Amino acid sequence: MKKTMRTIIKREAKEGAELATREIPQITSNEVLVKVLATSICGTDYHIYSWDPWSQGRIKPPKVMGHEFAGEVVKVGEKVSKVKIGDIVSAETHIVCGKCELCLTGQAHICTETEILGVDTDGTFAEYVAIPEENAWVNDPSVPPEYLCIQEPLGNAVQTVLSGEIIGKTIAVVGCGPIGIMAVAVGKAVGAAKVIAIEVNEYRLNLAKEIGADVTINPLKEDVINRVHEETEGLGVDVVTEMSGSPIAIEQALKYIKLGGRMAMLGIPTEDVKMDVANGIVFKGIQIHGIVGRKMYDTWYQVKGLIASGNLNLDKLITHRFDLEDYEKGMELMKSGNCGKVVLFPNMK
Numbered sequence: 001m002k003k004t005m006r007t008i009i010k011r012e013a014k015e016g017a018e019l020a021t022r023e024i025p026q027i028t029s030n031e032v033l034v035k036v037l038a039t040s041i042c043g044t045d046y047h048i049y050s051w052d053p054w055s056q057g058r059i060k061p062p063k064v065m066g067h068e069f070a071g072e073v074v075k076v077g078e079k080v081s082k083v084k085i086g087d088i089v090s091a092e093t094h095i096v097c098g099k100c101e102l103c104l105t106g107q108a109h110i111c112t113e114t115e116i117l118g119v120d121t122d123g124t125f126a127e128y129v130a131i132p133e134e135n136a137w138v139n140d141p142s143v144p145p146e147y148l149c150i151q152e153p154l155g156n157a158v159q160t161v162l163s164g165e166i167i168g169k170t171i172a173v174v175g176c177g178p179i180g181i182m183a184v185a186v187g188k189a190v191g192a193a194k195v196i197a198i199e200v201n202e203y204r205l206n207l208a209k210e211i212g213a214d215v216t217i218n219p220l221k222e223d224v225i226n227r228v229h230e231e232t233e234g235l236g237v238d239v240v241t242e243m244s245g246s247p248i249a250i251e252q253a254l255k256y257i258k259l260g261g262r263m264a265m266l267g268i269p270t271e272d273v274k275m276d277v278a279n280g281i282v283f284k285g286i287q288i289h290g291i292v293g294r295k296m297y298d299t300w301y302q303v304k305g306l307i308a309s310g311n312l313n314l315d316k317l318i319t320h321r322f323d324l325e326d327y328e329k330g331m332e333l334m335k336s337g338n339c340g341k342v343v344l345f346p347n348m349k
């Protein structure tokens with residue numbers, strides 16, 4: 001086996017990234033070495049690339065970027081027992097302690113000691129990556145790697161949409177970036193009565209429509225609160241899935257959510273949000289759920305089942321494919337917002 005590999009690394013504490021040659025990682029007794037077949041760009045990767053305030057506080061360069069992937073296991077540590085050479089795996093990206101109260105009570109996704117692949121450790125924008133066996137999710141090898149690599153963000157969408165009842169409900173997906181469009185697909189696949197997509201970028205709004213949204217609303221062009229009420233017999237939506245992190249969008253959502261409704265929040269605001277707690281939350285009797293990562297591993301089984309069902313518009317979720325070396329084209333698309341999921345292939349050329 002060769003000794004070095006191509007990677008995309010964040011070398012310095014500043015904007016950008018670079019193509020670099022690195023040693024292929026060594027594995028510990030509990031890890032597996034995986035040859036990356038496909039790796040998708042996450043909003044988090046773009047934050048790290050653009051070196052936003054969150055990244056400045058969290059990332060310690062140099063680091064290989066990336067965390068969403070599918071690849072083939074080429075080497076296993078001596079204590080590895082479940083995963084075999086030749087398996088096609090993806091990774092749960094939360095590397096957890098397995099010992100704290102949260103890990104021991106079925107809530108490992110919010111473990112206090114969580115490290116994230118490609119954020120706190122070297123990631124998957126590379127030809128090879130080393131991951132703990134425990135984090136390796138063994139895939140159905142008949143599914144193409146480009147679909148398998150998006151299971152991690154798809155899991156975010158699944159946990160958000162399915163954090164409460166959904167069959168026969170009206171649902172507003174606020175923010176139709178890659179995870180928002182996945183939420184549209186999941187909502188339709190599991191039997192929501194009506195999926196209303198709300199997004200300011202026209203490309204993404206059209207994508208939401210193609211993927212199956214029943215109603216699309218651009219809040220820059222029409223009154224979103226009135227329109228949602230018109231679409232829901234004046235009552236508002238049963239479920240809001242908040243993917244935008246926009247303070248204005250959150251404030252508006254509390255005005256069009258139905259009494260007794262549920263708001264699942266995945267988008268991360270970068271500033272404090274002003275909310276009418278009395279009239280928007282308390283007197284409406286709504287529930288608010290904060291969504292972090294994916295339930296380990298309940299969400300992964302749901303994702304696997306949904307992919308197997310054939311009911312997700314997977315081909316439409318992926319809009320761009322590039323060789324790893326052309327990662328900058330992908331980052332530019334993420335910046336413009338004119339994309340769904342962008343997938344990189346280490347050996348496309």
Ligand SMILES: [Zn+2]
Nearest residue numbers: 042044068153
């Ligand atoms: Zn991600």
Ligand SMILES: [Zn+2]
Nearest residue numbers: 097100103111
């Ligand atoms: Zn823990």
